[in-house]
Amino acid sequence: MHIAWGSFLLALLVIVLVPGPDFVLVTRNAANGARWGWLAAAGVTCGLLLHATAATLGLSALVVTVPGALLVVKTIGVAYLAWMGWQIVRRSGAAAQPTTVDTPRSAGAVFARGLLTDVLNPKVMLTFLTLLPQAMDPAAAPMPQAALLSGVAVTAFGVWWLIVVPSVRWLSALLSGPRRRRVFERCCGGALLAMAASIAVG
Template sequence: MTSLVAFALASLALVAVPGPNLVHIVTRSVQEGRRAGLVSALGVETGTLLHVLAAVGGLATLVADHPAALAALRYAGAGYLCHLGVRALRHHPSATAPEERPDRQRLLRVYGDAVLVNLLNPKVVLFFLAFLPQFLPTGLPPGQTRARMLVLGLVFLAIALTLDLGYALLGAALTGRLRGTPRRDRRLSRLTGGVHLGLAALVFL
């Protein structure tokens, strides 16, 4: 029980530190409204769940042990962030408020973008491989090791999702101040594009 509490506190501290996932959620929420921010949070944590399952199942270890696979993941992630950045720079905001056009197709794209932003980040693969085993007892059978890793991963997921949803709501609260006129909207689109291009560069650091 003590180790689980320690893990939860460590997870909270790590998730609270701004990173690519958090920045993506906030910028999406500010630019497109509360629903887009909340959907982005769900998408990011769907990616987290897939990372946890990959770590538990051993797939993440295979990727980490093959530099070519890790490099391919890194380039794919950077490329996708560049794609999001260029798309934002080319976006021409309409006068319609973001909450007035929550069409299903747009939200599905928002969700897919968030899943891929997280899933294609090689640093997340390495993070779970290094972080989860620190809170496991030594000498456990493989089956128990995988089961405990899964439990820890789900605890991390719950904490991350809670914080991400909070940041999405915070971003939405800023929408009214940062949007509202065509000039502001264009500036926000340029800022969003620049942020994603910057995140693409950070993938290689």
């Protein structure tokens, strides 16, 4: 089994480092405290695991081949990102101070947002569908290769979050003022709205 590790890892590095909805969500929550950043990152990682499993089992390819299925996934993903971005912008005034209430309900909400942001992003599914076949050995069994490559991809993102969350903690001090916090929240919401528009026209 000859996997094209060089090209795969290079492409994966670019994908990991380019900011997307997951990065915006994790960064925003990490700015409110490391705990919230880890919860968002955990949700995102679980979403990646679901995409990786679907790609390995061939379910993602099935979605692409079924007429209209990809459009439905794309529409739901765009609507969710746009809704979340608008909610952040709309509530930016009330969110002028970091989150201080640590409750199971709010913790679950942060995790769920991370999970849904990744699961409902059609670009993540398409990334697995395009990245994995290019690195796989056509002469070998596809499923073990897909499982291995998917595992490496999820691990790479996990390592990235281990770097991002602690690095973003300094934002808490910089955003101590209500005005700075408001600007930061609006930037995060605006970024999600822009990404939703990009996916919609992409």
